[in-house]
Amino acid sequence: MKKYIYKVSVLALFGSVLFTSCEPEVDYEVNPSAGEELDFSNYVAVGNSLTAGFQDGGLYLEGQLYSYPAILADQFEEVGGGEFVQPLFTAAQRNGSGYLRLAALPTPTSPVTERVTDNLAVRTDVPPLPGGPRLTKFTQPVNNLAVPGMSVLSSYSTQYGAINPYFERLLPDAEVGTKSYLQRVAEADPTFFTLWLGNNDILTYATNGAVADPANPLSDKTPVVSFKTIYSLLVNELTDGGEVEGVIANIPDVTAVPFFNTVTLAAIRQGAGAPDLKVYIKVGPAPSDVRELTADDLVLLSAKANIGRPDQVQTPNGPVVIPHGFNPANPLNDNEVLDKDEVVEVKNHTKLLNDAIAEIAAANNIPVFDVNAFFNSIKGGFKIDEVTYSPAFISGNLFSLDGIHLTPRGYAIIANEFIRVANEYYNASIPTVDVTQYRTVVFPNNN
Amino acid sequence: MKSKILALLGGTLLSASAMAGGYQVNLASQRQIGMGHTGTGIVAGTSSIFFNPGAMSFLRENGVTIGASAIVSKIAYRSTEFTSATANTDNPIGTPFEVYAVYGITEKLKAGLGVYTPFGSTVNWGDEWNGRFGLTQLSLEAAFIQPTLSYQISDKVGVGAGLVIATGGVNLQRQLPLQGPDGTEPGVELDGGANTGFGFNAGIYFQPTEAFSIGIDYRSRIDLQVEGGEVSFSDLPSSASALFQPGTEFSAELPLPSTLTVGVGYRPNDRVTLAVDVSRVGWSAYEKLRFDYTKPVGGRLFSENARNYDDAYIYRIGGEYKSSDALTLRAGVYYDTTPVNNGYLTPETPDANALGLSAGLTYHLSDDFSVDASFLYVNKEERTDPANLSGGVAGTFKSVAYIPGIGLNYKF
Numbered sequence: 001m002k003k004y005i006y007k008v009s010v011l012a013l014f015g016s017v018l019f020t021s022c023e024p025e026v027d028y029e030v031n032p033s034a035g036e037e038l039d040f041s042n043y044v045a046v047g048n049s050l051t052a053g054f055q056d057g058g059l060y061l062e063g064q065l066y067s068y069p070a071i072l073a074d075q076f077e078e079v080g081g082g083e084f085v086q087p088l089f090t091a092a093q094r095n096g097s098g099y100l101r102l103a104a105l106p107t108p109t110s111p112v113t114e115r116v117t118d119n120l121a122v123r124t125d126v127p128p129l130p131g132g133p134r135l136t137k138f139t140q141p142v143n144n145l146a147v148p149g150m151s152v153l154s155s156y157s158t159q160y161g162a163i164n165p166y167f168e169r170l171l172p173d174a175e176v177g178t179k180s181y182l183q184r185v186a187e188a189d190p191t192f193f194t195l196w197l198g199n200n201d202i203l204t205y206a207t208n209g210a211v212a213d214p215a216n217p218l219s220d221k222t223p224v225v226s227f228k229t230i231y232s233l234l235v236n237e238l239t240d241g242g243e244v245e246g247v248i249a250n251i252p253d254v255t256a257v258p259f260f261n262t263v264t265l266a267a268i269r270q271g272a273g274a275p276d277l278k279v280y281i282k283v284g285p286a287p288s289d290v291r292e293l294t295a296d297d298l299v300l301l302s303a304k305a306n307i308g309r310p311d312q313v314q315t316p317n318g319p320v321v322i323p324h325g326f327n328p329a330n331p332l333n334d335n336e337v338l339d340k341d342e343v344v345e346v347k348n349h350t351k352l353l354n355d356a357i358a359e360i361a362a363a364n365n366i367p368v369f370d371v372n373a374f375f376n377s378i379k380g381g382f383k384i385d386e387v388t389y390s391p392a393f394i395s396g397n398l399f400s401l402d403g404i405h406l407t408p409r410g411y412a413i414i415a416n417e418f419i420r421v422a423n424e425y426y427n428a429s430i431p432t433v434d435v436t437q438y439r440t441v442v443f444p445n446n447n
Numbered sequence: 448m449k450s451k452i453l454a455l456l457g458g459t460l461l462s463a464s465a466m467a468g469g470y471q472v473n474l475a476s477q478r479q480i481g482m483g484h485t486g487t488g489i490v491a492g493t494s495s496i497f498f499n500p501g502a503m504s505f506l507r508e509n510g511v512t513i514g515a516s517a518i519v520s521k522i523a524y525r526s527t528e529f530t531s532a533t534a535n536t537d538n539p540i541g542t543p544f545e546v547y548a549v550y551g552i553t554e555k556l557k558a559g560l561g562v563y564t565p566f567g568s569t570v571n572w573g574d575e576w577n578g579r580f581g582l583t584q585l586s587l588e589a590a591f592i593q594p595t596l597s598y599q600i601s602d603k604v605g606v607g608a609g610l611v612i613a614t615g616g617v618n619l620q621r622q623l624p625l626q627g628p629d630g631t632e633p634g635v636e637l638d639g640g641a642n643t644g645f646g647f648n649a650g651i652y653f654q655p656t657e658a659f660s661i662g663i664d665y666r667s668r669i670d671l672q673v674e675g676g677e678v679s680f681s682d683l684p685s686s687a688s689a690l691f692q693p694g695t696e697f698s699a700e701l702p703l704p705s706t707l708t709v710g711v712g713y714r715p716n717d718r719v720t721l722a723v724d725v726s727r728v729g730w731s732a733y734e735k736l737r738f739d740y741t742k743p744v745g746g747r748l749f750s751e752n753a754r755n756y757d758d759a760y761i762y763r764i765g766g767e768y769k770s771s772d773a774l775t776l777r778a779g780v781y782y783d784t785t786p787v788n789n790g791y792l793t794p795e796t797p798d799a800n801a802l803g804l805s806a807g808l809t810y811h812l813s814d815d816f817s818v819d820a821s822f823l824y825v826n827k828e829e830r831t832d833p834a835n836l837s838g839g840v841a842g843t844f845k846s847v848a849y850i851p852g853i854g855l856n857y858k859f
Contacts, residue, residue, distance in 0.1 A: 023521055023523065023535065024521050024522065024523045024845045024846060024847045025523050025845065026523050026524065026525040026533070026829060026843045026844075026845050027829055027845070102686060103686075104686050105686050105687065105689050105690070106689060107689050108689055108690050108743075108746050383835075383838050384841075385577045385578050385580060385581065385840050385841070386578060386580045386581030386582075386621075386838055386839065386840060387580045387624040388624075395690075395745070395746060397624060434526060434532035434577045435577075436577045436579070436580065437577075439626050439630065440624065440625060440626065441625065442626060442627070442628055443625050443626065443627055443628075443684035443686045443687040444627075444628050444684060444685075444686045445627060445628060445684050445685050445686065446685060446686060
């Protein structure tokens with residue numbers, strides 16, 4: 001009898017071993033294809049900081065490696081894409097311009113950041129430019145032409161190469177201050193392009209609390225007429241008069257990013273531990289142009305550290321220490337707040353610029369990735385693979401520590417949206433990426 | 448009490464893979480597995496304790512049965528759209544088991560005790576797939592202990608009922624969606640034993656003729672409640688300790704749904720028995736999966752995801768052929784409809800309509816002693832789901848399982 005049980009057991013064991021090797025398979029096949037129209041042999045990306053891989057308040061090697069054009073180029077490689085050259089910093093100068101890293105998170109809502117200042121690509125052998133210190137040059141031909149700080153307006157200026165160090169580093173010395181970005185783009189000769197430019201034509205103004213510097217025309221809203229003219233020239237160069245395909249992305253709503261929606265009245269009150277705290281802001285040049293901060297006014301993330309700062313304020317009774325923002329005598333400055341009227345002004349201007357982009361794209365038969373609609377649609381958060389994403393600072397996983405630029409994960413999500421637009425418009429089957437393979441904000445090991 | 452019982456039963460024996468609708472595991476008897484897991488409309492030996500306590504009173508001898516199955520289950524996954532992300536589970540072999548003992552107090556009144564594992568799930572996706580922030584590993588265990596009485600009212604009718612004492616536990620692991628300086632992703636593990644739950648299993652068996660019989664059985668819903676479960680974090684960067692604090696505990700509740708079964712038996716001759724069962728499983732009880740935490744986890748004191756299962760039906764048919772006095776052969780088939788609605792698929796139970804094919808045999812080594820062997824193959828339909836309503840992982844899932852089992856019967 002024992003023998004029989006043994007036999008049956010062996011049989012059962014044999015059966016289970018046999019069947020262990022029978023793996024289930026998901027049947028449907030994925031056949032990557034560029035479709036009939038697309039040729040990725042020379043993909044060129046044109047844009048600003050978002051296209052360069054800028055994040056955490058700086059441009060550095062890791063961010064460049066995970067720029068959305070780099071992610072796209074990887075995917076295009078599966079459908080006939082060619083080499084994609086980026087103006088990468090070297091490993092020795094991997095921290096590029098320097099950037100912010102998370103130093104500590106004493107409470108979930110009070111991140112402490114610090115600036116990385118070693119292994120930079122900053123040049124000390126030459127004087128700095130108006131836009132900052134010069135960076136190690138990269139003058140070979142590149143596919144990622146993105147220049148942090150570039151706007152549509154500045155792309156027309158031949159002097160801009162002598163102002164913006166990110167543009168300067170891409171230009172041979174002879175062309176610095178003589179060649180415009182538009183001219184540089186015209187030399188690129190792509191077979192496929194992405195164009196995501198125009199954010200800085202309104203964002204520079206908005207991130208300064210809607211205060212423009214009269215001496216610097218690039219700090220103001222770009223007039224719609226100029227925008228339209230230059231944008232048409234850019235698209236015309238890239239499409240080579242209708243020969244070349246691409247995808248155009250428009251300008252997101254500034255109120256959808258953490259830089260504007262993190263330091264809310266509620267957050268200030270919570271941080272101060274005073275639920276009825278009144279906060280005062282300056283809304284005009286006259287001394288009386290002070291009012292209470294409301295939930296509709298957006299305090300800039302960059303102003304957070306200034307709130308409550310003990311300032312010496314001159315009063316009729318002599319100097320008194322008054323915390324910044326907590327008293328009408330020491331309100332938050334105009335350039336620390338995008339007040340509710342300015343929010344409307346910025347939104348309206350963004351709409352005008354986006355209308356211009358849509359019009360020019362349609363005229364050239366190029367599809368538009370509506371980033372504006374995309375970011376507005378995710379304000380309440382969304383989930384991919386059981387991870388929650390939202391425009392919340394740090395915890396939202398999309399935005400890097402500067403509150404404006406994305407994390408590698410955020411850029412991967414953007415890359416997938418570009419791919420979806422291209423797949424739909426050009427009837428292609430370009431594979432999307434597994435976004436979980438790209439990181440979010442890095443948490444350090446220290447206290 | 449729960450941990451003692453678990454220890455008594457031998458912890459590892461309890462794990463089972465989800466190879467029926469939801470996390471139900473219909474592997475209650477080696478003999479009945481061979482017949483497509485029918486058994487409510489016939490006298491199913493000692494396992495009538497499970498299938499229909501009303502039929503238990505019709506047993507002619509006292510007996511003890513022990514048995515176990517080995518679930519070799521595999522799930523393949525491919526992400527949605529054109530993503531090349533794929534994954535395969537590496538599930539440990541699940542080993543649900545059953546023990547039944549029946550003793551005749553009088554000719555008409557029988558007492559029985561059953562211990563079996565009707566719910567459970569063990570799935571291991573590993574910590575590299577794109578759904579790892581939802582789930583890397585899940586082990587859900589439940590064991591039911593059922594003291595039972597059955598009374599034969601007449602030659603034709605028997606009734607029976609048992610008290611069900613349920614115990615179990617859950618261990619769920621996933622990655623946290625943040626990373627340390629070297630790219631390490633921390634993990635979180637939720638581990639807790641359930642409070643003892645109570646329910647019942649009652650049935651009526653009616654045998655109007657020698658050839659024909661019918662039975663109805665109802666097993667009640669039991670809620671598996673975990674309180675004070677442990678939440679532990681691994682590889683957590685110290686700067687994230689404000690978001691994920693040590694000493695956090697969780698509580699959760701999982702319904703183990705009711706099952707109503709109507710079964711019919713037909714014996715055209717001495718050698719052949721045919722059985723048909725239809726079950727309705729009350730999965731609509733599973734509306735959401737909610738974990739409450741004693742300290743905020745990632746800034747939130749609870750997590751809740753909708754499940755909104757529907758009641759599901761299982762259709763079974765099986766047959767038995769007495770080849771000789773020593774040998775009985777069996778075969779069966781069943782179709783198990785999924786309780787999971789579109790949009791609600793999760794990697795814990797990537798469920799779909801399933802076809803089960805089974806075969807089995809009993810060999811009598813002596814008058815008193817026999818061995819059951821069974822084999823069940825389960826093939827779930829390939830299912831693509833956006834998982835947009837459950838907060839799950841979108842994609843296409845395909846599951847199969849190979850389940851050999853063996854049981855021993857002793858009559859006295």
